Amino acid sequence: MQVTRRGFLKLSGGLSLATFATGLGINMAVAADRGYALKLDGCTKATSICHFCSGGCGLLLYIKDGKLIHLEGDPDNPINEGSLCPKAASLEQVAYSEERPKTPLYRAPGGTEWQEISWDDAIERIAKKAVEVREKTWVKTDEITDAKTGEKKVVPANRAEGIAVIGSAEIDNEESYLLSKFARLIGTPFHEHQARI
Numbered sequence: 001m002q003v004t005r006r007g008f009l010k011l012s013g014g015l016s017l018a019t020f021a022t023g024l025g026i027n028m029a030v031a032a033d034r035g036y037a038l039k040l041d042g043c044t045k046a047t048s049i050c051h052f053c054s055g056g057c058g059l060l061l062y063i064k065d066g067k068l069i070h071l072e073g074d075p076d077n078p079i080n081e082g083s084l085c086p087k088a089a090s091l092e093q094v095a096y097s098e099e100r101p102k103t104p105l106y107r108a109p110g111g112t113e114w115q116e117i118s119w120d121d122a123i124e125r126i127a128k129k130a131v132e133v134r135e136k137t138w139v140k141t142d143e144i145t146d147a148k149t150g151e152k153k154v155v156p157a158n159r160a161e162g163i164a165v166i167g168s169a170e171i172d173n174e175e176s177y178l179l180s181k182f183a184r185l186i187g188t189p190f191h192e193h194q195a196r197i
Ligand code: SF4
Pocket: 050, 051, 052, 053, 054, 055, 056, 057, 080, 084, 085, 086, 087, 088, 089, 196
């Protein structure tokens, strides 16, 4: 008999629970089924992808009345086969934690306090700052030495050395493409991506 990883985990988990419960005189199979059904009763199930890293693990989300009730690894996803790392297991907190900032925060130069600002205000500040930094750090030419003749010459450079662009595990192919275009448009040679695998 061929045992898959998923099958093995189910089998070994089931055996340990059954052994423990038999000693207490409880039918765990029925209890587990009913508990699971009650918690997820009336939930809509949706598949999704963990946004924390480029691993792209699959998720099953259980939603009731517009609120995430439960999440777990998707056993049918070939990447994680039902498993999740601790970051994804705590994903619910990203949606509902009281600690989560809900608006952009601004701290003035030299200031010690953060203040909440609107998205329009934040975007305008970032755009103005990007233009200012680009102008200040623009390198128009480079002086290079010819490897064969030793002669020095000035060549066009046209790059913004004060700006860097970094991608995210949360962005998809199309967004990465646009980000690359943006990096070249503003002229920065510093273009990196966050990847975990
Ligand atoms: S390894 Fe963890 S953080 Fe990365 S995609 Fe999978 S569950 Fe998410």
